Amino acid sequence: MIPPIASRFVAGETQAEALEHARQLRDREIHTICNVLGEHHHERRAVSADVDRYRQLCRDIGRTDLEACVSVKPTQIGLGIDETTFMENLGAIVGTARDMGVFVWIDMEDRTTTDATLNAFERFVTEYPEMGVCIQANLQRTEDDLRRLVELPGTVRLVKGAYDEPKNVAYTDRSAVNEQYRTHLKYLFSETSTGAVAVGSHDPQMIDRAIELHDAYGTPFEIQMLMGVREDAQAALAAEHDVYQYVPYGKRWASYFFRRVVERRENLTFALRAILER
Ligand code: FAD
Numbered sequence: 001m002i003p004p005i006a007s008r009f010v011a012g013e014t015q016a017e018a019l020e021h022a023r024q025l026r027d028r029e030i031h032t033i034c035n036v037l038g039e040h041h042h043e044r045r046a047v048s049a050d051v052d053r054y055r056q057l058c059r060d061i062g063r064t065d066l067e068a069c070v071s072v073k074p075t076q077i078g079l080g081i082d083e084t085t086f087m088e089n090l091g092a093i094v095g096t097a098r099d100m101g102v103f104v105w106i107d108m109e110d111r112t113t114t115d116a117t118l119n120a121f122e123r124f125v126t127e128y129p130e131m132g133v134c135i136q137a138n139l140q141r142t143e144d145d146l147r148r149l150v151e152l153p154g155t156v157r158l159v160k161g162a163y164d165e166p167k168n169v170a171y172t173d174r175s176a177v178n179e180q181y182r183t184h185l186k187y188l189f190s191e192t193s194t195g196a197v198a199v200g201s202h203d204p205q206m207i208d209r210a211i212e213l214h215d216a217y218g219t220p221f222e223i224q225m226l227m228g229v230r231e232d233a234q235a236a237l238a239a240e241h242d243v244y245q246y247v248p249y250g251k252r253w254a255s256y257f258f259r260r261v262v263e264r265r266e267n268l269t270f271a272l273r274a275i276l277e278r
Contacts, residue, residue: 006257009228010037011249015057018249021227022068029238030245032068033105033224034061037250038076044085047078051089053250055096062100069103071246074117079109083116090120098128108134110163111170118145122152129153132198136161137181138170146184150191157198157224158184181206189213189221196220198244202230207237228260 002010011021015034022032034057041047054070054077061068072093078085090106097104106121108114121133131154135142138161149156160177161170171177185206188197190213199210202225214221222242225234237243248256 002253006253009226009248009257009260010253011227011247013249013251013253015053015060015249018057018247019060019064019066019068021247021249022066025245025247026066028235030234030243031222032066033071033244033246034068035071035073035107035246035248036076037248037252037256039073039109040075040080041078042080044081047076047081047085047089050076051078051092054093058093058097058100058102058104061102069105069244070097071105071107073107073109074113074120075109079113079116083119086116087120087123090124094124094128094131097130101130103130103132104128105132105157106134108136108159111139111165114139114141114145118148121154122148125152125154129195131155132157132195134159134200135184136163137184138165138172138177140169140171142180142184143187146187146191150188153195155195155198156188156192157200158188159200160203178203178205182209185209186213189217189219192219196222198222198224200224200246202226202233204233211241226260 002013011018018034025032036050036053036057038050041050054072057070074086077089094104106117108117117133121131125131133154134157135145136159158181160181171180197219199207199221201207207223210221222244223237224244224246227245227247234243234245
């Protein structure tokens with residue numbers, strides 16, 4: 001069992017807890033993106049176990065009436081071994097998702113994984129358009145990547161980027177990343193030929209801009225936020241827009257929880273207060 005202090009950001013160690021959380025979100029008209037915690041697997045056994053977990057998750061989501069989807073990390077399902085293993089495993093997950101009518105997101109990891117991730121997305125989304133891929137505004141290559149992606153089926157989730165990248169490939173200044181985010185958001189809303197746009201941000205300014213762009217271009221969109229972050233805003237936005245909460249679960253919750261705690265002073269204060277109040 002995860003300690004109560006971590007349960008703000010992580011649904012639990014088991015799939016059953018994640019789906020129970022999804023049911024509670026549904027009562028608040030918020031949809032769920034389920035993520036089995038895990039990344040950087042270099043051993044085939046760990047990779048296979050998580051691939052099996054995702055396939056079982058797709059089967060079980062498909063049997064419910066939940067508006068839930070899954071989000072996978074490439075290095076969790078084989079990219080830490082080689083690109084062929086990643087492709088095969090993604091194909092297996094997408095095959096099960098397709099049978100069950102479940103949407104599949106691919107998270108984006110650091111810059112060394114971008115090409116393989118986009119190649120895999122392109123390979124599968126042309127057969128199964130109920131897929132999406134995450135793109136990071138902090139990378140300089142993103143303008144070119146988006147030109148390629150808007151021609152494909154599927155959906156793009158635009159985020160600012162969670163990885164520290166070197167200056168020769170990335171915008172490292174916060175205001176420059178924000179400017180890029182705005183530019184890419186406008187491009188997506190104006191150019192996306194098929195799917196919707198997913199706004200993966202807690203930033204009220206970016207969300208307001210997305211709503212303006214939706215009003216201007218009519219492109220469907222959804223707002224995606226993490227479990228435990230701005231949950232009041234999630235509920236308020238869900239009254240008028242499609243809101244998805246990214247819900248991580250699994251035994252590897254400790255490093256994810258630690259990342260959430262250190263990324264913002266408020267989260268650190270919350271964690272310290274919870275410890276002191278015990
Ligand atoms: P920030 O730039 O961190 O903050 C901007 C403003 O938002 C703040 O000034 C504040 O007003 C508000 N805000 C932000 N956080 C909080 C908070 N905790 N409480 C209150 N207000 C807050 N990154 C990747 O690299 N790859 C991925 O695949 C990926 N997937 C993601 C999926 C989802 C659903 C989300 C939400 C994020 C994902 N990210 C991913 C992370 C992303 O790249 C950013 O690192 C992260 O979202 C922080 O940027 P931000 O736009 O939310 O806001």
